[in-house]
Amino acid sequence: MQTLHHFQTQFEHHLKDHLFHQPPAELYAPANYILQLGGKRLRPAMLMLGYYLFREDVEKSLPAALAIEVFHNFTLVHDDIMDAAPLRRGHPTVHQKYNTNTGILSGDVMLAQAYNCLLQLEATDALVRSLTTIFTQTAIEVCQGQQLDMNFENRQDVTIEEYLKMIELKTSVLVAAALKMGALLAGATPTDAQHLYEFGRHLGLAFQLQDDLLDTFGDAGKFGKKAGGDICQNKKTYLYLKALEIADPGLKKELENWYISPTHTNAADEKIRRITQIFQKLHIGEITENLKEKYQRQAIVHLDKVSAPTDKKKMLENFATLLMNREL
Amino acid sequence: MQTLHHFQTQFEHHLKDHLFHQPPAELYAPANYILQLGGKRLRPAMLMLGYYLFREDVEKSLPAALAIEVFHNFTLVHDDIMDAAPLRRGHPTVHQKYNTNTGILSGDVMLAQAYNCLLQLEATDALVRSLTTIFTQTAIEVCQGQQLDMNFENRQDVTIEEYLKMIELKTSVLVAAALKMGALLAGATPTDAQHLYEFGRHLGLAFQLQDDLLDTFGDAGKFGKKAGGDICQNKKTYLYLKALEIADPGLKKELENWYISPTHTNAADEKIRRITQIFQKLHIGEITENLKEKYQRQAIVHLDKVSAPTDKKKMLENFATLLMNREL
Structure with a gap:
């Protein structure tokens, strides 16, 4: 193997x-x-x-x-x-x-x-x-x-x-x-190839959500970059869009105001701190984690349907797990 | 037809x-x-x-x-x-x-x-x-x-x-x-297709030389742009490179000096006039015309070898002529 x-x-x-x-x-x-x-x-x-x-x-x-x-x-x-x-x-x-x-x-x-x-x-x-x-x-x-x-x-x-x-x-x-x-x-047959395509598509979506999560909640020491890059750049990630969706009108307004103008260097830390706080209050981390895991499960459903040796498929499944744990 | x-x-x-x-x-x-x-x-x-x-x-x-x-x-x-x-x-x-x-x-x-x-x-x-x-x-x-x-x-x-x-x-x-x-x-057979490729390649070369000629010696009224654009831009066209090759040391030095620095707007007309004069003195127009016609003849040699109806091939030959006369 x-x-x-x-x-x-x-x-x-x-x-x-x-x-x-x-x-x-x-x-x-x-x-x-x-x-x-x-x-x-x-x-x-x-x-x-x-x-x-x-x-x-x-x-x-x-x-x-x-x-x-x-x-x-x-x-x-x-x-x-x-x-x-x-x-x-x-x-x-x-x-x-x-x-x-x-x-x-x-x-x-x-x-x-x-x-x-x-x-x-x-x-x-x-x-x-x-x-x-x-x-x-x-x-x-x-x-x-x-x-x-x-x-x-x-x-x-x-x-x-x-x-x-x-x-x-x-x-x-x-x-x-x-x-x-x-x-x-x-x-491979077209059916098997298409299941692998769907495996990869869902895995890619899960991977990107993981990336969004790490950018805001990641451990700088472990992942080599400071958390909050997306927030500073006003990037409309899943985290931000989901927060807008579920926030009450007051919090929504505050979020939108933060994202309306470019981030000043000397206000960056305060902005990151406050937005992360809002995300936490709204449980955005868990919600994103849940969607990510849903995509991972959908990926595995497609992998299971591929007619290939189980031990080889296990390798792809392990790869998916590794990717999500970012041990690669 | x-x-x-x-x-x-x-x-x-x-x-x-x-x-x-x-x-x-x-x-x-x-x-x-x-x-x-x-x-x-x-x-x-x-x-x-x-x-x-x-x-x-x-x-x-x-x-x-x-x-x-x-x-x-x-x-x-x-x-x-x-x-x-x-x-x-x-x-x-x-x-x-x-x-x-x-x-x-x-x-x-x-x-x-x-x-x-x-x-x-x-x-x-x-x-x-x-x-x-x-x-x-x-x-x-x-x-x-x-x-x-x-x-x-x-x-x-x-x-x-x-x-x-x-x-x-x-x-x-x-x-x-x-x-x-x-x-x-x-x-078409690969041989016929390749002869057409060679027809097109030689025609393209002739066309570009024609383009270089027109840019310097063209009739502004007929071709819609002022002659001398290439000269102003110090473009190393066939005309310029050939002139460098055959000029005596003094003229060569003058040509190189003209092309060494960007053209000042108020000196452009004088530069175009003098370089065109040098080109004419060296018969660059005729030399370029000769090379162009050599490529055209080579193009036709390849077209002649293509196994296709003569009247249809005549159409391509006419096209080549038209292209060179810029009636298109």
Whole structure:
């Protein structure tokens, strides 16, 4: 039985051997830079896991896993430009280290190169078309999710339903697609592949809610960043939207007032303290935890329906648990 | 016998019926905006012509033609951001009308949507994989060409060979790929499709040299823009690079000095006058014209080798002539 760690290491080696070495260097150096900034390689590992459920020769899934990772890094490069983010994983972002034009163009070529990985797969034309179609649909959805995220910054009437749709598009569908593509590449039936997609989609939603929880209630020492980042940025997370929904008119007004203007540096601690207090008073932590667990249970229901060896499925279930405990 | 104008009109109708209507509107409005700014639709018409050489039911090629036009417009949106261009076809560029983030993200989704057009084609999986592979290779090359173009701005040692490679990647390969994809979709043999590719590649090179010539020696009244734009921008065109190559040391030094610093508005006319004079003294117009005609002849050699009805091939030849006379 393989471990997730094994897949991550196997992918890391494959990536190292498949960086871009063709000219022009100015175009591909930024791509290689972001690809080597690290990260947990969870999405390519998911593709490999999806494959491993049905076949043992996991090395055959590496080129498709690479496509997923190159695509993911393309979205990071362009998102960092849009967010004007100076740092990514503790290092300068691509547009910061090079420049914005380089970031745009390197991102573009990474998207095309991700397609190149898929089109070169040693697989039937029908399978390649099918995988490339899922990949394209996912790429479109990820762009749509990013647009919704940007829209929400300027809207005061975002609903919880809209927020959940946005995180589904921006985060979950790529995890879901990676699992499904891996399964199909290994010859899984469409039904099994779709159950894995749904497993990944629900897991992605649970993961994002966990992320929102940690940002507000997380232990800074354990998770490496100060709590309250989302609050300072007035991010309309599930926590905030749920609080608005259940707060009495007075508290609702106070919440809205805090989120109406940019956070002043010297008022940040007070703002974080007060909003966290309101969230606690309204039991937002428990409510979010409950929804997260509901998504986790739904994920497992789909996993149970997949016709694959129980011990291999157990590995995916353990992975889901690890992800939620953030031991990874 | 169809005319090029007929294909352009047919494509225009297809485009109008296939604009993006899905949400989020903020993502797709900029895409629809640039797609409706006009333009001659030469690239999709080329794809249709490539198809028409081998089959009559040209309407079947429209979705692939749409992929080419959506891709081309994606490159316009991102190039305009990189060039900080305020206008495109006399209207505000996408990033100017909306904003840079919108331009980046709408461009990204256009690239994915172009793939979507290809993957949905009513064609065998083998053919779709083949077309998508050519398209991907072309997308990668266009990005590489754009990077070379940006590199050349800061380099004083650009060779003529490098310049020709850059315009081939940035301009010619898409015209070539459009013709080849149309031919393959219509069932042409790989040999015929490749001869069309070479026809398009040489035609694209001739077209770009024509463009360089017109920019310096063109009739402002006839072509709608003042001559000398490239000179003012210190663009290292074929004209400039050839002049550097054949000028005596004194003249070479003068040319380099003119191109060393940005053009001051009140010195622009004098700079254009003097450089044009140097070009004329060195017979750069005739030399460029000769190379252009060499490429045109090479294009026709490849067209002659294509096994298709002579009258249909004549249409492509006429198109090439029209393109060079800029009557389109």
